[in-house]
Amino acid sequence: NPVMTIGKQITEPLRLQVGMSRKEARLTAIALLRSVGIPEPEQRFEEYPHLLSGGMRQRVMIALALACGPKLLFADEPTTALDVTVQAQILNLLQDNQADRYMAMVLVTHDLGVVAGRTDEIAVMYGGRIVEQAPTSVLFSRMQHPYTEALLRSIPRVENPSHTRLEVIGGRPPDLINPPPGCAFSVRCPYAQDDCRQEAPILREGAEFGHRFACFHPLGAHRPAPITPADAVPVPVTVTKKPPVDGQEPVG
Secondary structure, X not given: OOOOOHHHXXXXXXXXXXXXXXXXXXXXXXXXXXXXXXXXXXHHHOOOHHHOOHHHHHXXXXXXXXXXXXXXXXXXXXXXXXXXHHHHHHHHHHHHHHHHHOOEEEEEOOOHHHHOOOOOEEEEEEOOEEEEEEEHHHHHHOOOOHHHHHHHHOOOOOOOOOOOOOOOOOOOOOOOOOOOOOOOOOOOOOOXXXXXXXXXXXXXXXXXXXXXXXXXXXXXXXXXXOOOHHHOOOOOOOOOOEOOOOOOOOEO
């Protein structure tokens, strides 16, 4: 909240939910700010959010989330709009607090690279539904759903030459108010077949325990080659020549 001091925002739940006195809440808030790496926490306690950098504000948010000692921390896009160095610091901070407090954590992100080495299990969602769920090592080595594959392919590769075009997932996300029939990803999936467009697949157990996916034609199964732009049928174009103007070339 930009119109409240940092200290006010942290002490409010401590007083209302935990029942601390004003003095106890202040001391606890300062300790929380110190625990998340805020320098000079006594001074920051009195300041407003606009005086802090984006990374510092994110640390204050983590302190606020930890204030009441949760058993489960829900971190929704905790590294959005932060540079790579600060992203790593915030993720390390969350991981350290999770271990120190014996706390479970759900990390929500669009970047699978962020969760690769920091999670025990991953659930991939599309159109409001889980389409694949597996232990982290299994998901990255033996993924089964085309959307998971598309997410991984969209991650920039440092080994690629300069100016290499990024891979994107074509089409648009589904309309959740009027969803399409069948699999929600079928309109964007290069492997989709008729049954994908007629019936929504259910989440089912794969060959490995704990690996579930919702796909009629999982990766590795017999399937036709994906449709690429090069396979598209060219559309004939008719060019009409305009009569030349005095001294000028014809215009197409």
